[in-house]
Amino acid sequence: MGLLKVLVDRYVGVVAPLGSGTGHLAQPDPEMRLTVSRKEVVAADGDVVQLTLQAPDGAVLPLWHPGAHLDVHLKSGRRRQYSLCGDPADTGSYVVAVRRVPDGGGGSLEMHALEPGDTVSVRGPRNGFPFVADGRVLFLAGGIGITPILAMVRAAEFTGIDWLLTYTGRSRSAMPFVRELEQRYGERVFIRPDDEYGVPTVDDLLGAAPAGGAVYCCGPPPMLDTVQTGFGKTGAHALHFERFGAPPIVDGRPFEVQLASTGAVLPVSANESALDVIRRHRPDVPYSCRQGFCGTCRTRVLSGSPDHRENRLTADERREEMLVCVSRSDGRLVLDL
Structure with missing residues (x-):
C-alpha cells in the first residue's frame, strides 16, 4: 500500500499542475540528446508513427504535465514541436506521434525516417496547453x-x-x-x-x-x-x-520588410505574416510553431518599430528583436536577414 501511495502521489502531482502553465515563457531548457527506442505505426493508413525517446544511459527525464510538448531539433536544422502523448508517470521515456505530411515543411518526413537507435536533440518539456484534472x-x-x-x-x-x-x-x-x-x-x-x-x-x-x-x-x-x-x-x-498551424491574422495591416543582406523590400499584405513572405524569398529561414511561442524565428530588427504580437520575448529583447511568424509593423522593418 505504501508503494501504491507513492505512485499515486507522483501521478497526481504531474497531472494537476499549479499556476498558469506558461512554461514556454521560461528561459530555454538545456538540450538533451535522446535515442529512439521504439517506432510504431498507430494509424491504419500508415501515416502516423509513434516514437519512444529515452536517454542513452537510461537516466530519469524531466517531469511533464499533460498538454506539454518537446522542441525537437533535427539533423537538417529544422525545429519542430510535438506534443507528448505518453504517460506522465513514466520518467524514463517520452512518447510523441507524428503525422507524415508529404507537402509540408519536411519536418514530419524527417521524423518518419528515424529508426530505433537514431538520436535526436530535444528541449523541454514545455507547456502552453496545461490540463488541470478538476470538475467535468x-x-x-x-x-x-x-x-x-x-x-x-x-x-x-x-x-x-x-x-x-x-x-x-x-x-x-x-x-x-x-x-x-x-x-x-x-x-x-x-x-x-x-x-x-x-x-x-x-x-x-x-x-x-x-x-x-x-x-x-x-x-x-x-x-x-x-x-x-x-x-x-x-x-x-x-x-x-x-x-496546430498558424492562427488567423486579426486586424492586420500591410507593411514592408527589407532584407539587410540583399536590400530586397518585400510587401506583406494584411492577411499574411512576415514569415510567409520571407520564406518565399529565403526558404531556409528557420521557423517552427508559427504561433509566437517557440522563438525559432526570432530575428534582429535593424530599423523600424515592430508591433509585437507574442509573449515570448522580454522587454529588453523586444527593443532589438521580433518573431516574424506573428509580429507585424505599421511601416517598414529592416531585418538582419
Missing part, C-alpha cells in the same frame, strides 16, 4: 490533435473526474489511437470520422459541453474556429485550446 470536462480532438488530448484523457480517467471525448478526423483509418481509445474507454469516447458523419457542426462538437465545466480542444483551424464561435452558447465556464 469535454475533450475535443481533430486528427493529430489527439496527441495532447490523449495524455489528458489518461490523466482524467486515472483521477476519476467526469469526462467525455469527441474525436474527429477525415476517416477512421487516418485517426491514430482509435483502437486504444475505444477498447479502454468505451462509451466515454465518440469516434466521429467526417466520411461517416459529415463535417462536424457547432452542435456536434459542443453539444456535450458540461455546464460549469471545461472544454479542452486541439485540432485544425476550421475545428477551432467552430468551437470558439459556438462556445459562448454553452454552459461550460472555460475553453482551453491548442492550435
